[in-house]
Amino acid sequence: CKEQSNDTTCCPKTGANAARTLRQLTSSAGNSRLVRVDWPASDVRSTKSMKAMMFRDPIDRWLSEFESSKMTNTTPEPEMLDRDMNESAWADKFEKHFNKMTRKLVGEAVYQTMKQDLTDAHLAVIRRAVEKLHFVGLTDWMPLSLCLFTRTFLEERGDLHSKFCKKVEFDDVTNQRAAHQKYPYRVYSKLAKYNHIDEIVYGIARDVFFTRIASVHDCHELWPSKCEASADVDDLAADRFSRTTREDLAIYGQYGGDDSQVLLQFAPLEAAKTYKKCGRCGEQKLFQSYVHILNAGSKIVPLLEKECCNTSTAAEARETKCAASYATEDDFEEIAARKFGIVHHERPAHYVLGLDVIKDILFRDPIALAINSHEHAIFYWKRKLPALDEASEYFVTSKYANKQFQLATSRAKRTLTSRDQLPAFVVQEVRAILESYHFVGIAEHVDLSVCVWSHTLMPQWSVDAHCNVPFEGKSATAARNSYPLDMYSMLARKGFADEIIYRASRYIFFRRVATMMDCTELWNC
Numbered sequence: 279c280k281e282q283s284n285d286t287t288c289c290p291k292t293g294a295n296a297a298r299t300l301r302q303l304t305s306s307a308g309n310s311r312l313v314r315v316d317w318p319a320s321d322v323r324s325t326k327s328m329k330a331m332m333f334r335d336p337i338d339r340w341l342s343e344f345e346s347s348k349m350t351n352t353t354p355e356p357e358m359l360d361r362d363m364n365e366s367a368w369a370d371k372f373e374k375h376f377n378k379m380t381r382k383l384v385g386e387a388v389y390q391t392m393k394q395d396l397t398d399a400h401l402a403v404i405r406r407a408v409e410k411l412h413f414v415g416l417t418d419w420m421p422l423s424l425c426l427f428t429r430t431f432l433e434e435r436g437d438l439h440s441k442f443c444k445k446v447e448f449d450d451v452t453n454q455r456a457a458h459q460k461y462p463y464r465v466y467s468k469l470a471k472y473n474h475i476d477e478i479v480y481g482i483a484r485d486v487f488f489t490r491i492a493s494v495h496d497c498h499e500l501w502p503s504k505c506e507a508s509a510d511v512d513d514l515a516a517d518r519f520s521r522t523t524r525e526d527l528a529i530y531g532q533y534g535g536d537d538s539q540v541l542l543q544f545a546p547l548e549a550a551k552t553y554k555k556c557g558r559c560g561e562q563k564l565f566q567s568y569v570h571i572l573n574a575g576s577k578i579v580p581l582l583e584k585e586c587c588n589t590s591t592a593a594e595a596r597e598t599k600c601a602a603s604y605a606t607e608d609d610f611e612e613i614a615a616r617k618f619g620i621v622h623h624e625r626p627a628h629y630v631l632g633l634d635v636i637k638d639i640l641f642r643d644p645i646a647l648a649i650n651s652h653e654h655a656i657f658y659w660k661r662k663l664p665a666l667d668e669a670s671e672y673f674v675t676s677k678y679a680n681k682q683f684q685l686a687t688s689r690a691k692r693t694l695t696s697r698d699q700l701p702a703f704v705v706q707e708v709r710a711i712l713e714s715y716h717f718v719g720i721a722e723h724v725d726l727s728v729c730v731w732s733h734t735l736m737p738q739w740s741v742d743a744h745c746n747v748p749f750e751g752k753s754a755t756a757a758r759n760s761y762p763l764d765m766y767s768m769l770a771r772k773g774f775a776d777e778i779i780y781r782a783s784r785y786i787f788f789r790r791v792a793t794m795m796d797c798t799e800l801w802n803c
Contacts, residue, residue: 318381318382318383318384318385318386328412328413328431329410329411329412329413330411330412330413330414330415330427330431331382331383331411331413331414331415332415332416332417332423333379333414333415333416333417333479333480333483333484333487334379334416334417334418334480335417335418335480335722336377336379336469336473336476336477336480337466337469337470337473337723337788338417338418339378339379339417339476340375340376340378340469340473341461341469343375343378344359344375349372349375356460356461356465359461359465360461360462360464360465365468368468369468369472372472373472376472376473376476377389377393377472377473377474377475377476377479378476379476379479379480379483380392380404380475380476380479383404383407383408383479384403384404384407388400388403389475392475393475396475396478398519398527398531401478401523401526401527401530401531402519402520402523402526404478404479404482404526405482405520405522405523405526406523408479408482408483408486409486409522411486412430412431413426413427413430413431414483414486414487414490415427415487416483416484416487418643418722419487421442421446421447421448422446422491422763422766423487424442425439425442425443425446425763426487426490426491426494427442428442428443429443429494429763443762443763444762444763445760445761445762446760446761446762446763446766447760448646448649448759448760448761462745462746463726463729463745463746463791463794464795466726466791467791467792467793467794467795468792470788470789470791470792471792471793474788474789474792477784477785477788478526478530478785481529481530481781481784481785482526484777484781485522485525485777485778485781488645488770488777489770491763491766491767491770492767492770492771492774493767493771494763494767495764495767521698521701521702524701524702524705525700525702525705525778527702528702528703528705528706528708528709529705529709529778529781529782529785530785564634564635564636565616565618565619565620565621565630565632565634565635565636566582566586566619566620566621566635566636566637566638566735567620567621567622567623567627567630567635567636567637567638568582568620568621568622568623568637568638568639569622569623569624569625569626569627569637569638569639569685569686570622570623570624571624571639571640571641571642571647571681571682571685572624572651573642573647573650573651573654574640574641574642574647574682574721575639575640575642575719575721575724577724577728578622578638578640578719578727578728578731579622580592581728581731582601582620582622582638583595583600583601583620585732585736585740586600586601586619586620587600587601587619587620589601595620599617599618599619600618600619600620601618601619601620601621601622602618602620602621602622602623605621605622605623605625609621610625610629613630616634624685625685626684626685626686626687626688627639627685627686627687627688627711628688636716636735637714637715637716637717638715638716638717638719638731638735639685639686639715639717639718639719639783640717640718640719640720640721640724640727641682641686641718641719641720641721641779641780641783641784642682642720642721642722642780643721643722643780644682644769644773644776644777644780645766645769645770645773647678647681647682647721647776648674648677648678648679648681648769648773649666649759649761649769651677651678652666652677652678653666653759666761666765667761667762667764667765671768671772674768674769674772675772678769678773679769679772679773679776680772680773680774680775680776681776682776682779682780683708683775683776683778683779686708686711686712686779687707687708687711687779696774697774697775700774700775700778705778705782708778708779708782709782709786712779712782712783712786713786713801716734716735716801717730717731717734717735718783718786718787718790719731719787720783720784720787723787726791727787728744729741729744729745729794730787730790730791730794731744732744732745733745733794734790734801
């Protein structure tokens with residue numbers, strides 16, 4: 279619009295004339311070059327139109343819209359979301375604001391069928407609709423999205439490439455980002471329940487976004503059906519589903535896999551119930567193993583020792599043989615004999631197995647984890663490491679690629695050189711393993727994760743302490759560093775398995791948040 283800044287019919291600055299402009303676009307008539315519409319992407323069918331859409335963490339997006347006064351036309355107060363009204367009345371009041379990304383992606387008619395019964399074919403529709411967008415961006419990765427936007431639509435503008443892609447800011451986001459107010463867990467539980475389709479849409483949008491980042495030098499031509507397998511597949515028969523759609527079915531589909539062998543490795547439901555009643559590790563002779571992904575879940579570690587060991591310091595917990603802090607090789611001999619009550623370790627999950635083991639894990643956005651881990655080693659531990667954007671591909675891959683996938687699933691990292699090595703049945707196995715963890719948390723929602731952990735394993739007094747207090751939303755911290763696009767591309771290309779397990783863990787986490795007020799049987803309900 280730079281040369282047409284005075285021509286409002288060509289480049290309207292708002293969506294004020296959206297209806298008229300949309301008709302022009304749809305009929306390939308008129309001279310509009312750009313329009314921002316509050317319209318489903320599926321309604322713009324012109325072959326001349328290039329479609330762009332931004333996606334955002336669904337709960338963050340919903341709370342942001344609420345706080346902007348657009349929902350209520352009044353100054354929003356946190357109490358408005360937690361009033362003493364029955365759930366159906368609450369749902370009716372805010373219904374038109376639920377799953378908004380889904381509605382804008384596929385249209386209201388298709389959304390209503392999804393709302394009634396989300397089928398395999400619907401997942402294929404969502405995947406195809408996202409992949410057909412010429413630009414997919416993530417609000418959670420805004421600087422990187424701006425870079426991808428310029429690479430997609432403004433390839434001839436070298437000045438913009440230098441501005442947005444030469445050094446892309448890294449925003450370290452590790453807590454609820456959108457909410458400036460405080461809300462109790464009941465609000466998050468309802469939002470997770472009624473925005474569950476948006477969580478699936480967001481996960482698929484993440485996959486498409488990082489796939490394009492990974493292949494930014496190999497693919498383009500405005501992306502649709504050029505680099506993604508399912509955008510040009512119109513047949514929704516199950517035997518025609520693309521590889522990526524089969525992945526989506528393994529992550530988001532109805533869970534019915536045979537996980538009996540997986541579940542045998544963890545404390546069964548009846549034993550875990552006694553742990554919850556007690557709230558102390560040693561008394562019921564159940565063992566809690568927290569797979570600590572470094573720089574992903576540090577807030578959980580002291581909580582484990584405080585709540586389970588009833589001690590004030592980590593040293594005290596270790597002295598009383600309740601907790602083994604950052605277990606060493608020597609510790610694992612004692613751990614095998616169950617001389618400790620808790621262990622938090624940075625070893626693959628299979629290091630601590632058994633019918634008496636309760637397993638916890640907390641995941642984090644894979645690229646954020648890799649960057650933060652490297653920066654933490656340099657700035658905090660004062661290690662002499664190369665700058666991340668100057669490190670070799672081998673160094674980055676061996677240090678950071680698919681670390682979470684390896685720890686959670688015990689699959690050898692060396693076998694993961696391409697996404698083709700993760701067929702749908704392996705992704706289904708990943709889903710089964712995650713389902714059998716007693717606690718799955720998300721670093722990007724760490725306060726909510728602490729509440730879910732307490733609700734899952736602790737007695738009521740702990741739940742009251744960590745859930746019945748409003749969560750304080752925090753903004754992203756200032757960018758510590760900036761990196762070139764090529765580094766993000768390499769991390770996305772090499773960390774494909776971590777992105778899959780992160781999407782699956784988000785889905786399981788928010789499904790448990792959604793049922794938190796009804797389900798008390800360690801998620802076996």
